Amino acid sequence: MHRSAPQPLKADGVPPTPQIAGGGRVSQLWYAVVFPELIDAAYSAAVLQRLCLHAQTFTSFVSIEPPNALLLEIKGSLKLFGSLERLHADIDACWRRLALQAYSAAAPSTLAALWLARSAAHTGNPADRPPVIDDLGALPGHLAEMPIACTAWDIARLETLRAMGVTRIGELLRLPRAGLARRLGSDTVQDLDMALARQFAPRRAFVPRERFRARCDFETEIENAAYLEKALEPLIGRCAQFLRERQAGIQALRLKLRHRAEPASCVHVGLASITSERRRLTDVLTEKLTQLELAAPVRGMELISGSLRPLSAGSLDVFAGLAGSRAGAGDRYDSLPQLVERLRARLGEDAVYGVASIPEHRPEAAWRRVHELPLPSASRADGKMIERGAGEGMPRPVWLLDAPQPLASVPLILEQGPERIESGWWDGKGVARDYYVARRTPDAHRSHGAKLWVFQERQSKRWYLHGMFA
């Protein structure tokens, strides 16, 4: 259907008439929609970007046609949606739901669809059935009746054409190409070729931005943080949809609150794992808001997401929410990341952590805190990961003191030991200790019966308490 190599221009600068191969088989199908209400250029640019996101639920290729139109390539979506009529009706319903006046058309070429939509907009009756052409052979016939104004060419060109007595595209098509190119420029001829699907020009697809950003302003200033939650709901909904369309998740959020006189205050929220779920975002933001003390009344809010990360199967909380039947349990099944986020939002980021052991002889160095919590999909039943009864000689105490405490006297009964630990001479924190499991003797004033982990330094012979067996 398309030319495989660019044809050389003839001597007078007119591209030669391309030949249609395949006898009129359509290989592309374009849907164009014109929104006559979008007049202001800056405003309509932002709105068109938002509408692109809606359109992306139907197809992956959406192109913005300024000032007020969108082009969707729908050939690939036909199978999913069933038929062309059905898909067309679905997309039209989308605009109706948004309460936007829209005129649409579908045709095998981009420009034809655009021109058809525009002429429908000019005649101005949205109740008419939108023109849908899927047969290439019928295309010239449909185009012939369109007024030339629907091409949206510049005024000078249109005036020239009107002076020539050309009012419909059909008449334009009957004019000789060479003369047309000479009088109105070769791009006129190219446009006509594109409209008739004889030539294709690639269109730039709409590429969504990397971060979600949405803002809303309030008519009256809000002084109570509780009311902010209500206003947040639509923003979070948009954020969740934004992420869903991109199959991406976020791990951080920022909420900017604007005040009248003071500089904007920021609320930072971190999430325990990459997520795109609306419920989790709402949970963690409301938790933060309940603790927030507003320095000044809030006039507007802006929700900015962190950078988008791809969603992996491990970060999908969908299945965690369907936790198996537990007799008598409530129907509130959180996933762990949700619980951790909620706790961290109220208690602080560092207040919730896990622990892990490190293979290390020195006891105080044999463990560490873990901030990043493993996802539920991490190897769970793998016996190797879990050291069950590592059998490292003597038992270890459940509580370890931050630093060994010197013991004044030795009112102890040594029950087990000694376990000699000598290590760490290479980094200067060497230890040479004999560890014992001990119990305080009955004639001490306190703590009979408490089992302690003590050691004696080999060099200084001093006794220290290092842990307790709780």
Place this chain on the structure above:
Amino acid sequence: MDARESSSLADVLADARVWKLKDASAAPARPVWSTGKSALDARLPGGGWPTASLIEVLLDDTGLGEVQLFLPALVECQRRMGQDGSAGDVSWLVWIAPPHEPYAPALAQQGIDLTRLLVVRPTSATEALWAAEQALSSGICAAVLLWLKGTDDRWLRRLKLAAEAGGALGVLFRPERHRFESSPASLRVLMTQGEHEVRLDLLKVQGGRPGPVDLGGS
């Protein structure tokens, strides 16, 4: 004579005036976790620590083996709850405001899965109680251990309801001076230091007999 003798034991028990002590507190199919000490198991209804309930341990000092009492049960419920159903990970242990740092190698030695352990350090008692309530009612925790200095009856009731709702084993460690207060916990254990060993007293047991427990040679 004959008519009276022909009434069976079942009829007698079915009489509303006869009240079976065991029946009153028999929990329907709630799993119990063995404590690892047979003497203690024998005294507890069901033969172990009950899930979906609040257990209160009163003690004044640490090092008496209070956590050790629960460790075998924690290991077991982590293991079993984690395998229970492929969807849903309900094997988490949450320790809230422990008096010292939990020593990871010790826990791993006993068989705790460290990748399913959370330590929470709140800054106030209210935060600790809130965190415990969240964890207990979440439904993903197998057990929640909470250390507190003191609290009131209202909060204890909330914790108990949360434990029942979430199906978790809730353990509250409190100073011994609270032993004379009333508490909604279904099981209350007092640990004191004896002459040579630790003394364990069951202050309140639903469905069992309170009194000291002779741990024997454990």
